[in-house]
Amino acid sequence: MIEVKNIIKSFDGSKILKNISTTFEKGKTNLIIGQSGSGKTVLLKCLLGLHQPDSGEIIYDGISNTNMNESDKTLLRREMGMVFQGSALFDSMSVLENVMFPLNMLTNKNEEEIREKAKLVIERVELNNAINKLPSEISGGMQKRVAIARAIVMNPKYLFCDEPNSGLDPKTAIVIDKLIHEITKEYNITTIINSHDMNSVIEIGEKIIFLLSGEKNWEGTNTEILKTNVKSVKNFVYSSELLKKVKKYL
Amino acid sequence: MLYIDDIGRYFLMIKMSFFKPSKWKVQRKLIFKEINDLIIESIPIVAILSFFIGGVVAIQTALNLSSPFLSKSLIGFATRQSVILEFAPTFMSIIMAGKVGSYITSSIGTMRVTEQIDALEVMGINPLNYLVFPKIIALLFYPFVITVAMFVAIFGGFVAMTFAGVPSEAFISGIQMDFDPFHVSYAYLKTILFAFILATVPSYHGFYMKGGALEVGKASTLSFVWTSIIIIIVNFIITQLLLS
Numbered sequence: 001m002i003e004v005k006n007i008i009k010s011f012d013g014s015k016i017l018k019n020i021s022t023t024f025e026k027g028k029t030n031l032i033i034g035q036s037g038s039g040k041t042v043l044l045k046c047l048l049g050l051h052q053p054d055s056g057e058i059i060y061d062g063i064s065n066t067n068m069n070e071s072d073k074t075l076l077r078r079e080m081g082m083v084f085q086g087s088a089l090f091d092s093m094s095v096l097e098n099v100m101f102p103l104n105m106l107t108n109k110n111e112e113e114i115r116e117k118a119k120l121v122i123e124r125v126e127l128n129n130a131i132n133k134l135p136s137e138i139s140g141g142m143q144k145r146v147a148i149a150r151a152i153v154m155n156p157k158y159l160f161c162d163e164p165n166s167g168l169d170p171k172t173a174i175v176i177d178k179l180i181h182e183i184t185k186e187y188n189i190t191t192i193i194n195s196h197d198m199n200s201v202i203e204i205g206e207k208i209i210f211l212l213s214g215e216k217n218w219e220g221t222n223t224e225i226l227k228t229n230v231k232s233v234k235n236f237v238y239s240s241e242l243l244k245k246v247k248k249y250l
Numbered sequence: 251m252l253y254i255d256d257i258g259r260y261f262l263m264i265k266m267s268f269f270k271p272s273k274w275k276v277q278r279k280l281i282f283k284e285i286n287d288l289i290i291e292s293i294p295i296v297a298i299l300s301f302f303i304g305g306v307v308a309i310q311t312a313l314n315l316s317s318p319f320l321s322k323s324l325i326g327f328a329t330r331q332s333v334i335l336e337f338a339p340t341f342m343s344i345i346m347a348g349k350v351g352s353y354i355t356s357s358i359g360t361m362r363v364t365e366q367i368d369a370l371e372v373m374g375i376n377p378l379n380y381l382v383f384p385k386i387i388a389l390l391f392y393p394f395v396i397t398v399a400m401f402v403a404i405f406g407g408f409v410a411m412t413f414a415g416v417p418s419e420a421f422i423s424g425i426q427m428d429f430d431p432f433h434v435s436y437a438y439l440k441t442i443l444f445a446f447i448l449a450t451v452p453s454y455h456g457f458y459m460k461g462g463a464l465e466v467g468k469a470s471t472l473s474f475v476w477t478s479i480i481i482i483i484v485n486f487i488i489t490q491l492l493l494s
Contacts, residue, residue: 048372074270077374088365102373104276160372 001026002047002158002190007056009042016042017053018214026061027188029181029204031195034211035236040194041162043211047192048080048160049073061157078106081151081189083161083180087143089135089150095122096131099149106154121149125179141172145179152183159184161193165200177203198237201225210236260454267383267453270376277384284388288350292395295349296342300399303341304406307332308421312414322416326424329407331433338399339437340485343444346395347477351452354385355473358456359466367457378457385449392445393438400437436492443488444481451477 002024009017016039024030024047032040045051047058049065058065060076068076089098099118103109109117122131125145130138135146144164151159161180165173181204184191193200201208205222210233218225218233225237271277311328358381361367370377404425411421455473459465 050368050371074374077372080372082369082372084365084369086365088369090366090369091360091364105272105373105375 001061002192003057003059004043004047005057005059007043007046007053007058009039009046009051009053011042016214017046019056020211020214020216021056022209022216022219024190024192025207026190027184028206029184029191029193030207030209031193031201031205032209032211033195033201033205033236034217035196038211039214040196040211044160044162044192044194047158048082049077078154079157081154081156081159083144083147083151083159083164085163085166087135087140087147089143089146091135094132094134095127095138095146098135098146099153102150102154118149118153121153122146124152124183125149139172140167141169141176144168144172144176148176148179148183152187152189155187157189159187159189159191161191161195163194163196165195165197170199173197173199174203180204201237256454259458260450263378263382263454263457264450266376267378267386269379271379271383272375280380280384281387284384285391287353288385288388289391289395292346292349293398296346296395296399297402299345300338300342300402301406301409303337304329304333304403305410307337307403308407308410309414312411312416321424322420323424323427325411325416326407326421327427328424329421330404330425330429333400333403333407334433334437337403338396339440339444340481342396342399343441343448343481344478346392346448347452347474347481350389350448351473351477352470354449354452355456355459355470356466358453359459359469360463362457362459363462363466381457382450382453385453386446389445389449390442392448393441396437396441436488439492440485440488443484447477447480447484451480 004020004022004024007017007020008015020039020043032043034040042051046053060079063072063076065073090101093101096115096118099122100114103114103117107114119128119131122128125148127142127145127149130142130146135143138146148164151161159180164176164180168176177200180191180193183189193204195201202222205225208218208220208222208225209216210218210225210230212232218228218230220228225233228234228237272280308325308329311332312322312325315322315324315328358367361381367377367381370380408418408421408425412418452470452473455469455476459469461468
């Protein structure tokens with residue numbers, strides 16, 4: 001579980017995150033949603049430790065970030081997995097090598113153990129037939145699967161995903177969403193997804209935080225968001241014609 | 251002010267590239283890969299350029315030593331001196347700033363644009379140690395490239411003079427004339443400094459670049475310009491200190 005308490009973050013004098021407090025629960029897919037520029041990515045980077053908040057506290061399973069030195073932060077990062085928007089796979093490495101990479105770098109396991117563990121995770125994301133291919137030789141959806149495999153290969157406590165559906169067709173996007181959701185349950189991890197995709201919200205949003213201009217405007221579940229009366233959230237949720245039509249049946 | 255900021259960040263980058271080292275097993279692979287990419291793969295182009303430039307240096311020297319009172323062996327002497335003192339260490343390094351420097355900047359810059367460097371940071375890996383340190387170590391072998399350049403350039407001069415009808419004995423005795431080993435030490439000292447500049451300045455431009463694919467190209471150009479300028483300035487300072 002990650003607790004966020006009164007986080008403020010500014011860049012060049014302009015406040016991007018304004019006093020955000022919330023809780024991201026373990027074993028659930030937590031979604032941070034909001035329009036572009038609402039502060040989603042900055043909040044995610046604060047949670048990852050890539051940005052230091054100006055004030056406030058982030059508590060990772062009872063351990064506050066304010067008491068951490070550099071080596072504590074490094075150890076914490078090793079408990080985090082991250083799926084980047086563009087997958088961020090290493091171009092010169094095959095699928096297998098990409099998944100083996102964190103194990104090679106951060107563990108003392110021997111080559112055979114590392115290979116076996118990586119193969120198991122690749123099997124979990126159903127990519128056995130692409131194991132020796134380079135990232136440039138596989139589709140965007142497959143690249144996302146490799147990124148997920150690389151993120152979970154170290155058995156992280158926390159999984160972060162930045163726009164995991166970006167650039168994918170709707171069908172593949174749902175497959176990726178479901179995969180993340182299943183992995184969250186299987187590994188019992190705290191998953192935080194940064195998204196503005198309403199499909200993801202409805203499919204897997206067990207806890208949703210809606211950001212508006214750097215402030216937490218609303219939080220709830222995927223069933224609650226469809227019935228909310230908060231105007232800004234309604235405008236966001238029902239921005240597409242399809243969902244406007246769906247709303248009539250709710 | 252902006253340049254002072256850049257200079258400070260450049261030295262911090264160098265310091266950070268020696269911290270939180272990756273596992274030796276991984277580091278060794280990276281170093282061998284960089285030796286192949288930066289050193290071994292540079293040898294063919296260095297050899298071709300050196301051969302022809304050595305020939306041109308010899309021909310131009312011969313053109314200016316047309317007096318019958320001057321010994322033909324001076325052509326070999328002048329070619330050797332030009333190649334060892336200046337052409338091989340300095341001008342070859344500027345050419346390498348284009349080849350190796352652009353490669354380093356574009357490869358690290360592309361990793362920055364595609365979030366691969368962020369991925370390393372999130373994993374708790376020091377990206378500077380992972381990316382820059384192996385390049386610094388690989389370029390410790392750069393004097394080998396310059397040695398190849400020296401030998402091939404002098405050989406190029408010899409071949410050019412053979413075709414021009416200069417007796418080979420005269421050219422060879424010129425190469426051996428008044429040989430001062432300190433000139434070779436001076437050339438290698440410069441080479442080691444240039445190697446460090448070639449590894450770190452392009453890495454800095456790639457690592458701290460901002461933007462997208464277009465900016466990777468711009469960063470590579472900027473890296474070449476700055477690497478060349480720094481090499482020329484360092485060359486002047488070293489020459490002033492050791493030879494004046």
